[in-house]
Structure formats: structure tokens, C-alpha cells
Amino acid sequence: MSKETHAVGDIKSPAGPGRPRAFDEAEALEKALCVFWHKGYETASVDDLTKAMGLSRSSFYGTFGNKQALFHKALRHYSRRGLKNLRDVADAGGNDPVGAIMEALANPQGGRDGCMLINCLTELAPHDDEVAALGRQHLESIDEIIARALEPSDPGQVLDKARAYASLAIGTLALRKAGVPDEQISQTLKQARLVISP
Amino acid sequence: MSKETHAVGDIKSPAGPGRPRAFDEAEALEKALCVFWHKGYETASVDDLTKAMGLSRSSFYGTFGNKQALFHKALRHYSRRGLKNLRDVADAGGNDPVGAIMEALANPQGGRDGCMLINCLTELAPHDDEVAALGRQHLESIDEIIARALEPSDPGQVLDKARAYASLAIGTLALRKAGVPDEQISQTLKQARLVISP
DNA sequence: CTAATATTGGACCGATTGGTCCAATAATAT
């Protein structure tokens, strides 16, 4: 169905002569990411995006295809980066890696905007299979990261426990959206330790 | 700023003669609620709403004012009904009221659409103070309900514990959105018991 | 030089958005 064969995620992969790109595609993607993060998918208009990315409408469509393709690309990028960051947090998490992971999950860089992936999951997953699939995969990865951090000090049921910890952290994002102060969220999170009943 | 003084939430409160309402306002509100629940606020168009409610555009605006006012009214109604239901669940929750509450929270009637209030919180709270305030109030009420169910078997820190339980249950809504099977969610939820560290 | 590509900016498109207005009609009260 696609018009030509391209490199994954790219609309055009020029080879021959011609004027080179004047803007950095990665930077532009990052700017778009911020807009989607802050406003959500539907509410972010193409005008919003092009202005934030510093692109003309022509360059926008020529480079990224359309709004939805750009969005999916941005979301995949966000997921990849977020998981990498989470693994780093786990590795550097001292004597309480699980606590560190949960803090990172509950305090995304977006501040009150929360976690972009959870936002988009809420907005689009029931009507967009690709987003739902990416969301499932992202959440699974989070479970694995927590499980790995949990394993040394606890032999069994690490995956079930990890899932519960992940849900707990993700649940607090709703509180942040509602404007509950950071202190309370942090306190609730720090005090909660899970016990898995057999 | 309002043109006249009206009963709370009503645009018109007729008293004198005239043709009576042919439709049930509560029923219409319920239909609108379902549309907002399923599609979200922005994506639900006035056409979607009027069709679902069985109203002409004129009756729609004449009765509910505008889309946003209708939405706020529906959301308040949803919150009220949900909290009442939750209290009933807690009362009828046998030997494990907290488990029953969490099941109810994690399995809202909307199925994969999840909890309307959490959805709307995610979509609108950062840009709509009224929604944020309603969300905060709703979440606080949930905390209180869980705390009350927790109290008999546990003296201290019931509120902190309740907050963690609530976040845990709410977090699983994201899993449901992503398409994680009910069984896994239910299992994760049942196995998780919380311990609050001092 | 030429050919090829990028960039810009704006015109333009059809569709949809939330919302208003109106004329005709129907049902109620006094």
C-alpha cells in the first residue's frame, strides 16, 4: 500500500544531489513530542506542531508524512527513551532500586502533564490498535525492569509484584493531573510496600 | 455574568404555562454521559451527542446551554453515582471490603473505556480547573471510603494506606486500556496487599 | 552549466467544528 520502499519511519531517504536538510529531524521530532505531550493528540493541531517545530507546512508533510505518522514516531521515541532512562535509574538506584524506579515513574519530566504514554493510552488506545500495542509493550517492559530490580531480595512472584508496583506508580499520575501536591504523592509512594499473598 | 438566576445546573426552569418537556432530561444526560465516556470530551461532537440523546440541536442548546456545560453536568453526575456505588460495594463487601472496592474501581462499567472520571482527568485537568477540582474531590472521597473499610482491622495510617490502594486500583485502568486481559489484572489486584512502612 | 532536492509561504481545498437563528407546529395554562 505504501508508494515506495523507504527506511523505517522515514518518508524520504534522499541519496543523490540536492539541497540538504536545513533542520535537525531529531530536534523537530522532539519539539513535536512536547506538543503532543502537553496537548494530547487530537487537540494538537498541525499549526501548533509546525510552529513549535519551526517548519513550514510543506517541510512538515514532506518529512513526516502526516500528523498521525509523526505522532506514532514521536510516541515510539518517547517509549524507547523512557525505558532507557528507567533502566539507568534502576542501575543507579542504590539500596532501594524499586523505590527509585517508582519515583521516576510517578515524577515524569512532564510535570503535571504526566506520562505521555499513559496519556495517549487513555486518549487513543481503545480506538488505535497501534497505540494500544505500543502501550502494552511499554508496560510489559516496565514490569520486567521492576521485576529484575526486585529479584535479588525476593525469590518468588517477582512478576506479579512488579505489576502491582507499576500500577501503583502509574495510578499516582492521576493524582498529579488533579493537582495533588507532589509531597503527598511522594509520601504515599514511599510508605507503600507490597506484600503478595500466595 | 449569567443572564438570569436559575436552579443549579439548569438553563431554564419554566414555571408558567406552555408545552411540557417531551423527553426525560435525566435520560438524555445519561446518553450524553455514555458518549463522553466512550469518546472523550473533544472527540465527542455535538452531532454525536444530539443523535445519541435523541434531541434536536435547538432542544440541546435550549436545555443544556452548550457542550461544556453538559459535560460538566454529566461528569458531576458520574462522580456522584460512582461514589454511591462504591459505598454500597464497601457495605456489602463481606470479609474483604477493600478487595471488593478495588475490584469495583478496576472494573468500571465502561469495560475497556475505563473510568470516565480518570479519562477526563487525563484529558482535561491540566487545562480545565473545574475538572481538576472535581477530580481531586472524587479521589479524596475514594480515599475516605477505603480508609473507612480499612479501619476496623488496622488502627494507624489508614489514610496513607487507602491512598496507595486507590492508586493501585486506578493504575490498572491503564492496563485495561492497553488491552491486558481481565484475568491478569484481577490476579495482580487480588494478590497485592500493602504494607505501610513507618 | 544542469539536474535534483530542500525550503518557504501562502493560496486553496473540502470537511467538520461549536454555536445561532428562524419559521412552523404542538401542547399546555389561564
Place this chain on the structure above:
DNA sequence: ATATTATTGGACCAATCGGTCCAATATTAG
């Protein structure tokens, strides 16, 4: 009968939506 209100359905509005297209220009490779 008259006044009042509800209801309908569609015309209509300005604004915005995502997306296409084009002409002009700039920058590269050969």
C-alpha cells in the same frame, strides 16, 4: 381564544481542521 413554552429541522455562521498544491528560491552533486 390567547399567551407561553417545547419541539423540530434545517439554514446558516465564522472558525478551524488536516491536507494538497504551487511558484519561487536556495543549495547541493555531478
